Amino acid sequence: MMTATLDWAAAMAAFAGMSGLCLAMDKHGEKALPRAPSLPWQRGLYWGGWAMLLLSLAMGVVQWGAVFGPVIWTGMLSLVVGCLALVLTYRVRWAPGLGIASLVLTLILAVSAWCVQA
Amino acid sequence: MNVSLPYRWNIFFRILIAAGGGMFVASFCVAVIATLFPAHKALATYSGMLLSFVIWLLMALFAFTKLPKKNGFRQSMSWLHTWTGLVVGWILFFIFVTGTASYANREITRWMQPERPMESTTARSAATQFGHAIEALRAHPDAARATNWTVDLVSNARTSSQLTARWSNGNAEQRGGNSPSIVLDVEDFSQAAPSEAARQTAGGRALLRMHYALHYMPYGWAVRIVGICTMLMFIAIITGVITHKKIFSDFFTFRPGKGQRSWLDAHNLISVISLPFYLMITYSGLLFFLYAYLPLGVPFAYGFEQEKQQAYYAELAQETASQRLIGRMAERTGGGGGGGQQGANAQRQVPQGMGNARPGGGAATPESTGPGPQEMRAPSRVGGARPEQNGNSDRSGGNSRGEVRPTGDEDPMTRRGLGAQSARYTDIVAIVERTERQWGHGEIRSVVLTTGRGPDAPPVLQLAPAWGDSLRRGGNSPNLQFNAYTGEEIVSPQRATPPLNERIAAAMIGLHEGLFARPLLRWLYLLAGLLGCAMIASGLVLWTVKRRPTRESGGFHLGHSLVEKLNIATVAGLPLGLAVYFWANRLLPVDLADRAQWEIHALFIAWLLSLAYALARPLMHAWREMLILTSASWFLLPVLNAITTNKHLLAALTAGDWVLVSVETVFIGVGLVFAWAAWKVHTKMQAPARRPRRKARGSAPETQTSKESIADDEVNT
Numbered sequence: 001m002m003t004a005t006l007d008w009a010a011a012m013a014a015f016a017g018m019s020g021l022c023l024a025m026d027k028h029g030e031k032a033l034p035r036a037p038s039l040p041w042q043r044g045l046y047w048g049g050w051a052m053l054l055l056s057l058a059m060g061v062v063q064w065g066a067v068f069g070p071v072i073w074t075g076m077l078s079l080v081v082g083c084l085a086l087v088l089t090y091r092v093r094w095a096p097g098l099g100i101a102s103l104v105l106t107l108i109l110a111v112s113a114w115c116v117q118a
Numbered sequence: 119m120n121v122s123l124p125y126r127w128n129i130f131f132r133i134l135i136a137a138g139g140g141m142f143v144a145s146f147c148v149a150v151i152a153t154l155f156p157a158h159k160a161l162a163t164y165s166g167m168l169l170s171f172v173i174w175l176l177m178a179l180f181a182f183t184k185l186p187k188k189n190g191f192r193q194s195m196s197w198l199h200t201w202t203g204l205v206v207g208w209i210l211f212f213i214f215v216t217g218t219a220s221y222a223n224r225e226i227t228r229w230m231q232p233e234r235p236m237e238s239t240t241a242r243s244a245a246t247q248f249g250h251a252i253e254a255l256r257a258h259p260d261a262a263r264a265t266n267w268t269v270d271l272v273s274n275a276r277t278s279s280q281l282t283a284r285w286s287n288g289n290a291e292q293r294g295g296n297s298p299s300i301v302l303d304v305e306d307f308s309q310a311a312p313s314e315a316a317r318q319t320a321g322g323r324a325l326l327r328m329h330y331a332l333h334y335m336p337y338g339w340a341v342r343i344v345g346i347c348t349m350l351m352f353i354a355i356i357t358g359v360i361t362h363k364k365i366f367s368d369f370f371t372f373r374p375g376k377g378q379r380s381w382l383d384a385h386n387l388i389s390v391i392s393l394p395f396y397l398m399i400t401y402s403g404l405l406f407f408l409y410a411y412l413p414l415g416v417p418f419a420y421g422f423e424q425e426k427q428q429a430y431y432a433e434l435a436q437e438t439a440s441q442r443l444i445g446r447m448a449e450r451t452g453g454g455g456g457g458g459q460q461g462a463n464a465q466r467q468v469p470q471g472m473g474n475a476r477p478g479g480g481a482a483t484p485e486s487t488g489p490g491p492q493e494m495r496a497p498s499r500v501g502g503a504r505p506e507q508n509g510n511s512d513r514s515g516g517n518s519r520g521e522v523r524p525t526g527d528e529d530p531m532t533r534r535g536l537g538a539q540s541a542r543y544t545d546i547v548a549i550v551e552r553t554e555r556q557w558g559h560g561e562i563r564s565v566v567l568t569t570g571r572g573p574d575a576p577p578v579l580q581l582a583p584a585w586g587d588s589l590r591r592g593g594n595s596p597n598l599q600f601n602a603y604t605g606e607e608i609v610s611p612q613r614a615t616p617p618l619n620e621r622i623a624a625a626m627i628g629l630h631e632g633l634f635a636r637p638l639l640r641w642l643y644l645l646a647g648l649l650g651c652a653m654i655a656s657g658l659v660l661w662t663v664k665r666r667p668t669r670e671s672g673g674f675h676l677g678h679s680l681v682e683k684l685n686i687a688t689v690a691g692l693p694l695g696l697a698v699y700f701w702a703n704r705l706l707p708v709d710l711a712d713r714a715q716w717e718i719h720a721l722f723i724a725w726l727l728s729l730a731y732a733l734a735r736p737l738m739h740a741w742r743e744m745l746i747l748t749s750a751s752w753f754l755l756p757v758l759n760a761i762t763t764n765k766h767l768l769a770a771l772t773a774g775d776w777v778l779v780s781v782e783t784v785f786i787g788v789g790l791v792f793a794w795a796a797w798k799v800h801t802k803m804q805a806p807a808r809r810p811r812r813k814a815r816g817s818a819p820e821t822q823t824s825k826e827s828i829a830d831d832e833v834n835t
Contacts, residue, residue: 007638022370067589068639071629075642078391078649081369085387089372 005116006063009109010073012102013056014080019099020049028088032095052106059110125186132181140177144170145414152419160433163419165619167445170412171352171404178353179360192361199357200661204681206347206354207658208688213344214654215692217329217399218647221632221640222781223322224277229781230703231316232763236773237279240272240304244562245551247271250307251283252547252567254300255537261285261300262537267567268297272304274560275584277777280304285536319703320714325696330406333718338410341447345411348403355396358389365390378663385656388649395646396653402630405623408445438620439613442592444627536567539577544605546579553581553598560584567602577602586634590624644784655689683732683740690744691728693792697751698724700785704762738803745796753789756782 022028023037024045030036037045060076061069087095148166155162178198185194219226228234240247251269255261264285272281281304286297301310332340359365368386373379389396404411420426435441546567554562563584569577579600586594599608616624628634632643662682667675702720706713732740759782760766770778 018369025370028370067587068634071589072639072642074394075639075646078395079642079645081391082387082649085370085372085391088370089374 010059015102017052136178136181144174148415149418220326226322263535402626686732687729695725749792
């Protein structure tokens with residue numbers, strides 16, 4: 001059980017992280033959010049995004065090991081970014097919501113993975 | 119597109135500098151690095167060789183800085199990106215399509231041999247399976263006299279479909295894929311009736327071979343052509359990154375329905391999201407034939423005489439403690455290695471290996487020269503028979519030479535047979551049970567029992583894991599070995615950790631092949647490969663879209679038109695050829711002579727016909743019709759399969775055979791992609807009048823900004 005949940009947690013964290021990074025950009029943030037985010041918000045999204053990406057990588061390493069973790073994570077990242085690009089192209093207004101949803105899901109999945117393991 | 123003569127000479131000399139000068143400088147650097155470290159000359163030379171492609175790349179970039187008529191570095195790089203990409207684009211597309219398919223080579227082979235049984239998963243433990251298999255071997259009179267027993271378990275390993283007990287006497291013929299075997303039902307352990315012989319097929323292995331050795335062409339030539347294409351792709355990737363100012367924000371940017379702008383967006387997006395994969399695959403692709411691609415490197419460092427170069431290889435083998443030197447093409451070795459053989463010859467070997475439905479047998483890891491996790495290897499270290507895989511022949515020529523082939527097989531004393539010895543065995547089933555507890559359920563791929571070398575030497579029990587634990591090719595921890603009489607573990611001498619450069623090179627090659635990839639990673643590999651195909655295709659199309667002759671410029675340009683036609687023939691035609699390859703597998707008579715070859719012929723005939731079609735039809739019509747045809751031929755593959763075999767999608771689903779289900783799902787998926795593309799072309803053709811009107815009506819500032827932003831990205835001619 002634990003295996004499947006942490007997989008998904010890593011993917012969700014990567015999605016949340018990438019959402020943060022793209023919403024922090026003027027180009028995408030303006031379109032996706034109701035109002036263009038202020039500078040502090042942009043900074044927060046940017047660094048939060050990076051933190052989530054790091055967290056995702058860490059979960060990948062825990063899940064798949066130090067050897068295969070980064071490899072799988074890199075592959076997963078292109079899938080995640082591809083999905084996000086499609087969202088931004090065709091459903092740009094969904095981006096913030098999906099970002100938050102993935103953030104919440106990351107937490108739930110990570111906690112449940114933790115509980116199952118413990 | 120009037121190009122002056124001086125300009126042509128200018129470009130010609132730059133190409134000369136980039137190619138010849140680049141090779142010379144790179145080789146010279148190898149020699150310099152080698153002389154800097156006289157104590158470890160071979161290792162230093164090796165490092166230099168690994169670096170040489172980067173140096174060569176830098177030389178090429180240097181040769182093309184400040185092109186005439188270009189403003190500055192970035193525009194020159196953009197020019198280089200455009201033209202390197204275009205020149206080799208079609209071959210690269212072929213390499214990428216066949217290479218991507220080879221990530222599923224064994225799965226494809228399995229689909230192409232519908233006679234093979236459904237793959238089963240089982241809750242039966244390895245120990246139970248092994249116990250029954252050993253009983254069957256013991257009871258069989260021929261098997262009892264054999265010196266090697268191999269039990270392939272139903273496990274988590276790739277395409278481990280059946281519980282198979284094989285035996286051989288270690289002579290070369292039997293060590294091939296054709297050793298006699300018993301297949302056991304994994305639920306009730308009854309001996310299955312000998313299944314109908316699987317049909318001859320070129321399988322996934324032919325695709326794998328084509329992606330580096332092409333076809334209809336001498337091996338040495340083909341490999342070098344692929345090498346040149348790979349180097350140009352390396353240049354194209356790096357210049358693409360340099361050209362690209364806003365690489366990060368383009369991570370997420372796609373603006374559909376804007377013609378050229380959209381093509382550029384798509385090309386950027388696809389290229390950027392899988393960039394690490396492309397870099398890895400390109401650079402590691404160069405390492406496979408390192409010494410053929412940089413022929414002057416070792417001679418510059420060691421001298422041009424053959425003996426001196428041999429001295430380098432010997433020294434390197436000693437320093438890296440490995441006989442399997444990376445990047446050495448076994449071109450001139452006859453005999454065992456298939457490397458030097460011409461395409462047709464090597465291809466003919468294919469069906470033999472695959473003829474028997476041995477899991478991971480003949481179809482096993484042709485690229486892996488080493489004891490990959492997929493391949494069972496009898497303990498060559500201890501002596502005894504080593505199952506040679508036919509599939510190994512491609513690149514292993516140079517490698518198998520170095521290994522000391524044990525001569526124990528020929529010793530009459532060892533011919534007593536495992537059956538006679540079995541009375542003295544310890545509880546070997548318990549060893550398997552213990553190991554499975556340690557490794558996890560389904561993680562033992564196979565178990566091999568081999569007679570000892572001397573008259574009193576104990577037989578050796580060897581257990582191979584289902585999956586490797588290292589990125590490096592051959593870098594896995596060795597299989598577990600036990601003394602079959604006492605049950606003691608035979609601890610093989612600790613292999614010294616290879617030097618860093620060797621580890622990096624081996625990891626690059628391991629990453630290229632992806633043999634370690636379990637299903638999740640294998641899907642990601644497949645995705646990355648498909649994105650690579652899409653990158654090349656979108657780049658090729660972008661080239662034409664940007665240069666479509668307008669009415670003002672005369673409306674027709676031969677070169678441009680040729681590129682358009684070749685694009686249709688390749689981007690739509692090659693996938694059609696691949697589908698036809700699968701069609702041929704089902705439709706050609708099973709007893710056709712040279713059947714495997716005809717499957718391959720079918721691929722190329724279809725490809726050639728699509729070129730003819732593309733040349734004959736008007737541009738957009740050709741696109742639409744070819745795309746429809748390609749889409750249909752992929753879509754209908756599962757239907758064809760259902761008509762011609764009993765292993766249709768529903769049957770596979772019910773049986774829980776996920777490999778067959780996956781293959782057919784991918785067929786449908788590819789069909790969907792081409793159907794979508796065909797639809798796009800169709801809608802574009804239906805509304806030709808609307809575009810100029812919208813342009814005229816569209817607000818002026820908008821068109822201006824889009825033009826500006828295109829110029830801004832500096833992807834121009």
